[in-house]
């Protein structure tokens with residue numbers, strides 16, 4: 001798709017909105033309305049028949065939401081975008097649109113906890129099976145492809161182990177068989193990584209995270225080919241109903257304006273904290289894509305602009321010691337979610353990934369010693385000071 005603006009720093013601010021169309025309002029108006037009136041019964045008929053452009057009812061489309069959808073499409077280099085009431089509404093609408101009963105999904109080894117829950121539900125209710133794959137080589141993926149394989153679902157960086165998957169490689173294997181590749185791009189945001197440019201087909205976001213950026217909204221986004229996005233809009237979004245509110249869409253439009261500036265600082269702070277953690281004796285392992293010693297650094301340099309704002313690390317200790325470490329922090333808040341201005345810390349084995357059976361969890365590399373840190377926008381020295389005092393407290 002031809003982009004309207006060459007540079008992302010400009011498109012995050014301008015794409016999808018023209019003040020001239022809205023009485024000069026600099027900020028996108030919030031169309032806080034459930035429905036839209038028709039001039040005549042005939043016009044209503046034409047709108048429903050799709051013979052005339054225009055709004056009908058906010059579950060089917062809303063001007064504030066539309067501006068956001070056009071903006072995410074531009075940022076991901078997609079033909080079209082779609083907004084949802086949560087990241088999981090986006091994940092489920094896309095997966096249900098791509099599959100039918102009896103199908104099969106190949107999935108990266110290590111996915112968001114609720115996405116795992118959704119896959120289990122799809123298996124139980126509709127016999128849609130899935131296989132996990134580390135996706136380190138083309139052959140590993142090829143071996144799992146069945147005639148029923150309806151999509152390949154990828155998270156990279158993987159939550160919370162921060163392993164990376166080579167998107168170009170996955171897209172190449174998938175294309176041989178005409179299987180669509182769906183990428184959950186939440187951890188990177190379009191500023192750091194654009195999966196469609198690597199040949200993938202659909203990109204998803206929990207916009208709750210870096211896109212919103214301020215910890216005040218739950219929302220989701222998807223982008224891809226116009227035909228597919230239109231299909232989702234008119235079926236699994238419209239009929240299942242996980243729509244976003246106009247106000248939440250406005251919060252995301254606002255959050256997006258500062259995405260590049262925030263991401264640069266998230267990355268700078270995270271790189272610094274990762275470096276400090278690596279030197280601390282209580283820390284056994286630091287998992288950060290931007291670390292030049294990381295085994296996936298080559299993939300990171302190929303498909304990401306920088307290492308991102310998330311770090312996971314393993315302490316040399318027990319689950320209780322991991323919990324004690326969290327309890328000793330004061331500036332850093334104990335909370336799930338990520339990508340906020342505040343630095344957040346959580347313990348995946350007992351929090352975000354606790355619903356995954358221990359055996360599968362450990363195969364994914366989520367041990368009791370693993371801690372995930374979402375590095376915020378505070379002064380990096382202050383973040384490290386809090387973390388260091390907590391690490392030093394070890395008995």
Ligand SMILES: *Cc1c(COP(=O)(O)O)cnc(C)c1O
Pocket residue numbers: 086087088089091112114115155159184186187205206207208209218219220
């Ligand atoms: C948070 C998250 C989701 C789910 O998004 P919600 O907005 O909480 O529904 C999906 N994938 C990833 C990687 C996430 O971090």
